Amino acid sequence: MKSGPGRIGPHVSGGGRFVVHDFIIIGGGIVGLATAIALQEHAPGAKLLLLEKEQDFARHQTGHNSGVIHAGIYYPPGSLKAKLCREGAEATKEFCRENGIRFETCGKLLVATSEAEMARMEALAERAVQNGIDFARLDEAELRKAEPAVAGLGALHVKATGIVDYREVCRAMAQKVRQRGGEIRLGVEVTAIAETPADVTVTAGGERHVASQLIACAGLQSDRMVRMAGLECDFRIVPFRGEYFTLPPSKANIVRHLIYPIPDPNLPFLGIHLTRMIDGSITVGPNAVLGFAREGYPKGSLSLKDVADMASFPGFWKMARKNLGSGIIEMRNSLFRRHYLEECRKYCPELTLADLGKPGAGIRAQAVMADGSLVHDFLFREGPRSLFVCNAPSPAATSSIPISRMIVERLPGTT
Structure with missing residues (x-):
């Protein structure tokens, strides 16, 4: 992998002279920004350009999520998601401490409201033990004492769960990228991607940018980036x-913890919860x-x-x-x-x-x-000099820092 500063040279099909970057990143959400930092750590001095079509960072999934720093209780023991979540929670909190970003470790209660949910709660407790997550079982009386407004037969108290504003985290990440010499362009939409054995050309904002390698962290537009590059998209x-809904100010103190239901393993989403x-x-x-x-x-x-x-x-x-x-x-x-x-x-x-x-x-x-299955794991597509992050499963915001290091390791040509 080329790790020195950008070179000056002719575009392979255009003639004129301009700066060729070592890396181009598409996407100014938390995964794209964390990946920019990881690349700068892996290849100090490399010339990096990040492109974002919006006028600010974290305008889509990152900026519209619940702001939870998850502990990782839901994921199968030994799985990549469990490992990345645990590592990511600690890395996120450490990043916040280093950059003066306010966060709070308020804890989460997973509340069982039926006998069936009580049984599923015990399975979650076993999973927490295997994942090394600190938690406590609460019976009905203990739950009522901890949260008088919450009704349930019992709960799991996951102590390490926290809350933060991920938009603020993204702004701090962007500042770090710029301080290390990275270039960020906002308000430029990618309209074409062309890859050759020598380099990758990205057209954005009416300009062509050339790089040795490309990483696309485009979230809601990830499949379109893959197709734009001419790769198979299945x-x-x-x-x-x-x-x-946001509760009125009169109910701002209704709970002290995050209140989550016991998830139904047959459904792909966690269900309605109360989030501080x-x-x-x-x-x-x-x-x-x-x-x-x-x-x-x-x-x-x-x-x-x-x-x-x-x-x-x-x-x-x-x-x-x-x-x-x-x-x-x-x-x-x-x-x-x-x-x-x-x-x-x-x-x-x-x-x-x-x-x-x-x-x-x-x-x-x-x-x-294509078979109708929902992707719950990481999904990548690769070209000779490009890597497209097509699915970064929840909780991607919590896990963004270790995810970014994994992305750098997967980048074609990285050693």
Whole structure:
């Protein structure tokens, strides 16, 4: 791998002279920014350019997530996701300490509200033991003492879970990239990618940028980057809206911990929960409904381009048939607040319709394969000089720092 400063030379097909970078990164979310830092650590002095189509960092998945620093209780013992989450939680907190970013280790309660959930809770407890996660079992009385507004038969208290503003983390990462000599361009959208055995040319903002190697961390647009580069793309990004509500200031102290349900292993999402935010507010949600615009956050957003992309992919229809039942329930909860409220009241019965205040939404980039299966693991596509991060599974924000090091190790030509 070339690790020195950028070279000056002619474009292979254009003639004129200009700077050729060692690395180009596409994407100004937390994974792209963390990868830029990891590259600078791996190849000090390398000439790096990061391109982001928005005017600021973390404008999509990173900036619309719940701000949780996860502990890693959900993931199979010994799995890559479990390892990266544990490492990532510690690395995120350390990065915050070093850069003066406020975070809080408030802990999480996973609350069981039925006998079936109690059984699943015990399975989670065993998983926590195997993953080396510090936790405590709470019975019904202990749960009520810890959280008087929360109802349940029992709970797991995961002590290391924290909260932070990941947009602030991204701004600090960007500052570090620039301090080390990296160049960042905002407001430039990538419109073409061309790869040769010698280099990669990226057209963005009406300009051509050439690099020895390319990494794309494009999130909601990751499949389009793959196709733009002319690589085989056997998956599509299907957007799932996570809709939530902010509780009124009068309910800002309703809980002291994060309150999560015991997840259903048959469903791909965690379910509606109460989340304390670092700004002092509390949100309730999210659900998970099919989105009709990859970057359309207001309810009712529609992108004909995005819908056509989904509808033309056979894997989408296979996925829809497999998940029809849960999809109908989620859509019902989205359309009717009283049904949404029922999900919240399972473990916080004092909430009312009036408490479902300001609405908001995030959009999850869910990779779906041609057979209709949802991708829950990392998904990469590679060219001779390029690496496309097509799926970085939850919790990607928590795990971004160790994920970035793994990405650098996978980059073609890296040693």
